[in-house]
Amino acid sequence: MVPTDTISAPQLYLQSLSRWSATEIAFWLATLLPFFLFPNYLSLASQIAITALFALSLDLILGYAGVVSLGHAAFFGIGAYAAGLFSKFVWGEPISGLLVAALLAGLAGYATSFIICRFRHLTLIMLTLGLGLLAFEVANSAHWLTGGSDGLQGVRIWPLFGIFKFDLYGYTAYSYSLAVLFLFFLGMRRLVHSPFGLALRGIRENLVRMPAIGAASRAHIRKAYTIAAAVAGIAGALLTQTTESAALESISFQRSADVLVMLVLGGAGRLYGGLIGAIIFMIARDQFSGIAPQYWYFWIGILLIVVVMLLPNGILGGLSKIFARWSRK
Amino acid sequence: MKRSLFAGAALLAVVILPAGANAQIKIGVINSYSGQFADTGAQIDNGIKLYMKQHGDTVAGKKIEIIRKDTGGPNPDVAKRLAQELIVRDKADILAGFTLTPEALGAASVSEEAKKLMVVMNAATSIVTTKSPYIVRVSLTLPQIADTLATWAVKKGGTKKAYTMVSDYGPGIDAEGAFQKAFKEAGGEIVGSVRMPVANPDFSAFVQRAKDLNPESIFVFIPGGAQPAALGKAFAERGIDPKKVKLLSTGEPVDETAIKSMGDLALDRISAWHYDFNHKSKMNSDFVKAFNAEYKRNPDFFAVGGYDGMHLIYEALKKTNGNADGDALIAAIKGMKWESPRGVIWIDPETRDVVQTVYIRRVQKVGNDIVNVEFDKIENVKDPVKAAMKK
Numbered sequence: 001m002v003p004t005d006t007i008s009a010p011q012l013y014l015q016s017l018s019r020w021s022a023t024e025i026a027f028w029l030a031t032l033l034p035f036f037l038f039p040n041y042l043s044l045a046s047q048i049a050i051t052a053l054f055a056l057s058l059d060l061i062l063g064y065a066g067v068v069s070l071g072h073a074a075f076f077g078i079g080a081y082a083a084g085l086f087s088k089f090v091w092g093e094p095i096s097g098l099l100v101a102a103l104l105a106g107l108a109g110y111a112t113s114f115i116i117c118r119f120r121h122l123t124l125i126m127l128t129l130g131l132g133l134l135a136f137e138v139a140n141s142a143h144w145l146t147g148g149s150d151g152l153q154g155v156r157i158w159p160l161f162g163i164f165k166f167d168l169y170g171y172t173a174y175s176y177s178l179a180v181l182f183l184f185f186l187g188m189r190r191l192v193h194s195p196f197g198l199a200l201r202g203i204r205e206n207l208v209r210m211p212a213i214g215a216a217s218r219a220h221i222r223k224a225y226t227i228a229a230a231v232a233g234i235a236g237a238l239l240t241q242t243t244e245s246a247a248l249e250s251i252s253f254q255r256s257a258d259v260l261v262m263l264v265l266g267g268a269g270r271l272y273g274g275l276i277g278a279i280i281f282m283i284a285r286d287q288f289s290g291i292a293p294q295y296w297y298f299w300i301g302i303l304l305i306v307v308v309m310l311l312p313n314g315i316l317g318g319l320s321k322i323f324a325r326w327s328r329k
Numbered sequence: 330m331k332r333s334l335f336a337g338a339a340l341l342a343v344v345i346l347p348a349g350a351n352a353q354i355k356i357g358v359i360n361s362y363s364g365q366f367a368d369t370g371a372q373i374d375n376g377i378k379l380y381m382k383q384h385g386d387t388v389a390g391k392k393i394e395i396i397r398k399d400t401g402g403p404n405p406d407v408a409k410r411l412a413q414e415l416i417v418r419d420k421a422d423i424l425a426g427f428t429l430t431p432e433a434l435g436a437a438s439v440s441e442e443a444k445k446l447m448v449v450m451n452a453a454t455s456i457v458t459t460k461s462p463y464i465v466r467v468s469l470t471l472p473q474i475a476d477t478l479a480t481w482a483v484k485k486g487g488t489k490k491a492y493t494m495v496s497d498y499g500p501g502i503d504a505e506g507a508f509q510k511a512f513k514e515a516g517g518e519i520v521g522s523v524r525m526p527v528a529n530p531d532f533s534a535f536v537q538r539a540k541d542l543n544p545e546s547i548f549v550f551i552p553g554g555a556q557p558a559a560l561g562k563a564f565a566e567r568g569i570d571p572k573k574v575k576l577l578s579t580g581e582p583v584d585e586t587a588i589k590s591m592g593d594l595a596l597d598r599i600s601a602w603h604y605d606f607n608h609k610s611k612m613n614s615d616f617v618k619a620f621n622a623e624y625k626r627n628p629d630f631f632a633v634g635g636y637d638g639m640h641l642i643y644e645a646l647k648k649t650n651g652n653a654d655g656d657a658l659i660a661a662i663k664g665m666k667w668e669s670p671r672g673v674i675w676i677d678p679e680t681r682d683v684v685q686t687v688y689i690r691r692v693q694k695v696g697n698d699i700v701n702v703e704f705d706k707i708e709n710v711k712d713p714v715k716a717a718m719k720k
Contacts, residue, residue: 040418043410140498140527149499150454151405151431168442169417244438245405247431254402289399294362294371296399 018193042170048282049177050238055262055274057231063269065224066204071132075105077251079233084155084246092158094241101237102230109229113222151247173242267314353392357415358426362399369428369631376635389651405435412436416443422653430454437461444655450634455714458682463655465681468634470712472507477687478601479511490520492544496551497524504550532563546575557587561594571597598692604630604671605701616670637669680715
């Protein structure tokens with residue numbers, strides 16, 4: 001036990017942030033519920049976990065560092081194709097596939113981060129949009145490698161740890177996706193509650209002031225962007241591995257836009273925002289499209305308008321506001 | 330341990346449940362009902378609905394129930410998940426639909442693992458049927474059309490030098506490959522080719538390049554929508570006369586909407602396709618009439634795909650006496666032959682792919698209407714890609 005007087009105030013502040021609350025523990029316990037309550041929905045649950053991981057990676061750069069990206073699917077797609085091609089040409093072991101995907105997506109993120117860190121706001125939106133569309137066209141025209149619009153053929157994933165086959169019911173898929181999501185959530189949680197995380201928030205609030213107090217803003221953005229790219233790559237790889245397919249859709253603008261919508265829906269800059277957003281978006285989509293396969297996007301639109309008008313900081317932002325008001329009384 | 334216990338319990342539940350619920354047969358239809366391809370999904374659906382309206386919803390004592398799922402576009406991962414859910418959650422007996430190739434490829438492994446019949450009602454890439462022994466296709470394969478057109482163009486169309494223009498995406502590249510290969514094999518010469526961006530509104534530069542090479546014919550493959558009209562205008566502006574230079578294509582660039590927006594510019598265009606609502610037969614005119622009465626529009630090849638797909642399912646169920654087991658159904662469909670609105674078609678027992686007549690048509694004025702008129706046909710065309718694989 002370290003005596004409290006030797007710990008500085010900022011350290012105490014960061015420690016208080018990273019303490020686990022009962023709600024958080026309850027949330028993660030609840031993620032196990034589908035195994036018992038909805039065993040028929042496990043493949044959906046698995047894709048929700050994957051999308052949540054993807055939203056989490058966007059949250060790091062958008063929610064914390066304030067880097068708006070409309071091309072984040074590029075890294076998701078790079079991860080998806082990397083994992084698919086790795087299983088096709090090297091071997092189908094899933095964990096090593098994840099690492100390769102993370103490495104490649106991370107490298108792509110690192111390379112583009114040098115451009116990203118120079119711009120803000122509208123320019124950045126155009127830039128990331130452009131980079132995302134470029135990545136899409138490259139994947140589209142490299143027909144010999146990616147299979148073009150038919151999707152990548154010949155993805156074969158070995159059983160997890162050599163034991164658990166990816167089954168029709170999605171037991172393995174959900175267990176695997178959930179475990180990876182939790183692992184990276186822990187890492188991300190540690191990251192945003194570190195001095196580095198504070199520096200990112202500083203950049204979001206005032207980019208000009210941060211260098212003035214001695215923070216290397218551009219280096220910070222580059223680091224965060226690279227990490228976010230690698231995590232997005234892992235999410236893409238998970239999707240490829242659990243569905244044994246990779247297609248252009250994984251790298252498309254639609255995916256970049258959807259994940260942004262989820263993050264806005266849930267609340268950016270709060271770690272759980274992306275997770276909640278992904279859960280609500282995916283379940284709403286599944287339910288609405290079950291009712292009306294043609295018009296489900298209409299209801300998603302209504303949902304989004306309602307959330308944005310009534311809860312401008314997303315569902316979590318709104319909830320915490322209500323909670324704060326309630327506890328003040 | 331716990332995991333395997335639950336897996337076991339779930340498996341047991343699945344084994345027990347269908348035994349009790351035997352009075353109906355559930356068909357899970359996976360299509361693009363929203364997004365860019367929404368209309369194609371809707372037309373397949375119209376075909377399905379019309380068939381069920383005409384033939385009732387009970388076959389061999391079983392009630393047919395349709396469960397529709399939307400993929401939102403060419404998403405293999407979504408299609409695979411929907412197929413899994415349809416089988417695990419909704420206890421579907423048969424999978425059907427599949428507007429786009431990636432959807433069919435995504436669901437293929439599920440049909441193989443679950444041993445369920447999967448009826449492909451559109452997706453036209455050759456390889457689709459090879460991905461699961463339970464897949465059967467009633468629509469077409471793109472090489473079936475492009476290959477036939479190329480051979481016809483050299484042998485009967487009197488053209489030895491062709492230029493190809495295709496959209497730069499999967500189906501375009503497939504069409505280009507099939508056309509060029511067959512054209513050369515028939516003794517023709519490809520004088521040049523170009524791949525155009527999929528979303529390209531201005532074709533004049535590409536058309537000029539084709540014109541400079543002075544080919545006897547130009548083969549075109551572009552997606553439907555606004556592009557056929559834009560390309561038709563570019564041909565006219567650059568002075569390419571369809572009477573002198575043969576403009577060849579598959580059915581999409583000269584479909585009903587495209588001809589309507591092109592008007593007289595579409596005249597004399599030659600195409601190969603497996604279905605047009607102007608096809609002359611009693612069966613087809615009845616079909617078109619019923620379709621118009623129901624949906625206030627003409628059927629297209631998507632609608633025929635849905636209609637024939639349902640026919641196949643109904644007839645197969647009659648043969649198996651209501652047994653929806655994948656192996657029994659697939660055995661029943663092999664070699665099945667019937668008259669469709671497009672003419673007589675049958676299922677190749679070796680490849681489970683459709684064998685049909687390919688019609689060569691020319692756009693002409695009939696009365697006040699500008700329509701595709703069939704003037705030649707090649708019967709019993711099998712998918713050339715799988716035939717070549719066998720050799």
